Amino acid sequence: MPHTKNALSFTLHLADTALILAQRNGEWCAHGPILEQDIAITNITLDLIGQARNFYQYAARLHEANENAVTEDSLAYLRTEGQFKNLLICELPNGDWAQTILRQFFFSTFQMLLFEKMKQSNNTQWVAIAEKSIKETHYHVKWSSEWVIRLGDGTTESHDRITKALDTLWMYTGEFFIPASYEMIEVTALKNEWMNKVKEVFDEATLTIPENVFMQTGGKNGVHTENLGFVLTELQYLQRVFPGAEW
Amino acid sequence: MNTPIRKFYYGDIPEENTGGSINAISSNEKAWPLWEVFIRSKQGLDHKHVGSLHAADATMAIENARDVYTRRQEGISIWVVESKFIHASDPADAESLYEPAADKIYRHPTFYDLPDAVKHM
Numbered sequence: 141m142p143h144t145k146n147a148l149s150f151t152l153h154l155a156d157t158a159l160i161l162a163q164r165n166g167e168w169c170a171h172g173p174i175l176e177q178d179i180a181i182t183n184i185t186l187d188l189i190g191q192a193r194n195f196y197q198y199a200a201r202l203h204e205a206n207e208n209a210v211t212e213d214s215l216a217y218l219r220t221e222g223q224f225k226n227l228l229i230c231e232l233p234n235g236d237w238a239q240t241i242l243r244q245f246f247f248s249t250f251q252m253l254l255f256e257k258m259k260q261s262n263n264t265q266w267v268a269i270a271e272k273s274i275k276e277t278h279y280h281v282k283w284s285s286e287w288v289i290r291l292g293d294g295t296t297e298s299h300d301r302i303t304k305a306l307d308t309l310w311m312y313t314g315e316f317f318i319p320a321s322y323e324m325i326e327v328t329a330l331k332n333e334w335m336n337k338v339k340e341v342f343d344e345a346t347l348t349i350p351e352n353v354f355m356q357t358g359g360k361n362g363v364h365t366e367n368l369g370f371v372l373t374e375l376q377y378l379q380r381v382f383p384g385a386e387w
Numbered sequence: 388m389n390t391p392i393r394k395f396y397y398g399d400i401p402e403e404n405t406g407g408s409i410n411a412i413s414s415n416e417k418a419w420p421l422w423e424v425f426i427r428s429k430q431g432l433d434h435k436h437v438g439s440l441h442a443a444d445a446t447m448a449i450e451n452a453r454d455v456y457t458r459r460q461e462g463i464s465i466w467v468v469e470s471k472f473i474h475a476s477d478p479a480d481a482e483s484l485y486e487p488a489a490d491k492i493y494r495h496p497t498f499y500d501l502p503d504a505v506k507h508m
Contacts, residue, residue: 174419174441175440175441175455176440176441176442176451176454176455177451179451179454179455179458180450180451180454183454183458282450283450286446286447286450290443290447
């Protein structure tokens with residue numbers, strides 16, 4: 141049934157996106173610029189892992205019709221790069237704190253609009269997950285916006301760093317709004333609101349939205365940057381080396 | 388005299404053998420100020436001091452407090468105040484400030500015979 145197939149692909153896309161960003165943010169654990177912010181970024185990481193689990197569990201249930209051996213764990217640990225449907229921006233290296241923050245701001249702002257829309261879908265599972273997640277997403281937006289403003293409107297060095305991060309990341313923001321064939325939420329319609337929110341924060345941060353930038357795509361269909369292989373190698377190592385290991 | 392103190396932040400990995408870069412040493416010009424955090428655990432109770440943390444400004448202090456001190460649903464309200472604004476009694480004065488109260492047991496309301504009709508005292 142094509143409908144179920146699309147629902148599965150879309151659910152996996154949401155799960156993979158949350159998981160890969162969580163894995164990247166998790167690299168900050170014990171390396172944050174200061175203890176309090178170390179805890180803040182890892183809290184966000186745990187929120188994202190929670191979302192990923194919810195989506196993977198649902199995806200595993202959608203799978204059950206055809207295959208029995210699929211679980212949330214097998215979906216996360218035993219698929220290859222080509223099967224992952226996460227947004228490219230999530231798999232990029234963390235860079236410095238400015239780059240990590242700016243990515244979180246772009247992503248969380250998008251995710252907040254997406255979940256808002258998802259709450260009105262007719263899929264009860266998505267509605268439930270969106271309702272549960274959106275509260276934490278609001279906090280992620282607040283936290284990351286404040287950091288973007290703080291760095292953009294801060295010292296010369298902080299402004300330079302976040303401008304450099306903007307140059308690196310902007311080309312990966314177009315993918316949010318370019319729908320994949322399986323996508324069941326109209327993401328194109330979220331673009332204006334996203335741009336408005338970004339502009340609002342950028343104005344305060346004295347940053348300028350770049351123009352005429354070629355936008356990278358592919359993640360939603362399994363065509364990734366070279367980074368994802370390295371992320372998965374670390375993420376999946378244990379299950380690959382000791383299949384079925386538990387603790 | 389400014390005595391150099393080696394100050395390590397959480398997660399710092401010294402890059403040189405002697406440990407700790409010279410930049411990280413005190414004078415505190417780059418360090419964020421310290422804030423005291425007070426959390427109210429539920430309606431009707433008072434805010435209680437729970438600890439302190441570093442933050443660049445009040446907004447960040449509240450968010451840091453949320454992330455550090457309310458992860459396990461410890462609170463529904465947060466107060467922060469910059470530590471430098473707290474004035475404390477001098478421990479050296481303890482003798483004159485507190486000890487005189489020690490032998491004045493008549494200040495405790497324990498010498499009254501309460502009528503049976505009075506409850507909840």
